[in-house]
Amino acid sequence: ELKVEQNPLFLSMQEGKNYTIYCNYSTTSDRLYWYRQDPGKSLESLFVLLSNGAVKQEGRLMASLDTKARLSTLHITAAVHDLSATYFCAVDMSGTYKYIFGTGTRLKVLA
Amino acid sequence: EAGVAQSPRYKIIEKRQSVAFWCNPISGHATLYWYQQILGQGPKLLIQFQNNGVVDDSQLPKDRFSAERLKGVDSTLKIQPAKLEDSAVYLCASSLGQTTNEKLFFGSGTQLSVL
Numbered sequence: 417e418l419k420v421e422q423n424p425l426f427l428s429m430q431e432g433k434n435y436t437i438y439c440n441y442s443t444t445s446d447r448l449y450w451y452r453q454d455p456g457k458s459l460e461s462l463f464v465l466l467s468n469g470a471v472k473q474e475g476r477l478m479a480s481l482d483t484k485a486r487l488s489t490l491h492i493t494a495a496v497h498d499l500s501a502t503y504f505c506a507v508d509m510s511g512t513y514k515y516i517f518g519t520g521t522r523l524k525v526l527a
Numbered sequence: 528e529a530g531v532a533q534s535p536r537y538k539i540i541e542k543r544q545s546v547a548f549w550c551n552p553i554s555g556h557a558t559l560y561w562y563q564q565i566l567g568q569g570p571k572l573l574i575q576f577q578n579n580g581v582v583d584d585s586q587l588p589k590d591r592f593s594a595e596r597l598k599g600v601d602s603t604l605k606i607q608p609a610k611l612e613d614s615a616v617y618l619c620a621s622s623l624g625q626t627t628n629e630k631l632f633f634g635s636g637t638q639l640s641v642l
Contacts (some may be wrong), residue, residue, distance in 0.1 A: 460633075508629075
């Protein structure tokens with residue numbers, strides 16, 4: 417059974433600081449996705465990572481994938497308050513289009 | 528482009544009652560998913576459809592939950608009878624299901640409270 421774990425579960429950081437969220441998964445997969453969820457809202461797609469070594473960047477967020485280590489990272493550069501949300505990674509089980517979500521990281525950026 | 532539509536937005540019922548949720552995916556999306564998201568947790572896959580066929584329902588509590596996708600377009604998820612632990616947001620998502628860089632498009636969800 418595929419397990420997807422994120423850490424930290426909660427993250428409180430000051431504006432302007434950098435930090436990294438980690439996503440580990442338990443079985444082979446070469447497709448990983450990052451989503452954002454604002455309180456009371458649905459999930460919004462951020463990044464699609466399709467191969468080992470893939471790196472995607474959008475604004476202050478950068479995501480990478482290491483399929484050999486079964487690890488993805490979401491790096492936040494110079495955080496701003498608008499980035500406060502819960503971030504989920506999701507892994508596609510062996511190309512089945514069956515997406516298993518992680519536990520989520522609740523990020524709060526303090527002014 | 529219209530997004531994934533879900534209704535109702537909120538539902539409050541008593542335990543042992545039945546409830547149904549409706550989802551209309553993005554036009555042309557072959558794959559449809561129902562997820563259950565309990566407060567503070569990640570979405571948990573309940574069932575995955577490809578057109579009108581079930582691909583995976585291994586996590587669906589079949590003694591009380593049922594889902595169908597007639598004609599391969601919209602879908603309904605039913606709970607009968609509901610339990611207190613069914614209180615959650617039920618999210619519907621869809622994707623094209625045809626390319627390797629698929630991403631899911633989510634609806635706004637139905638928030639269910641079982642009293």
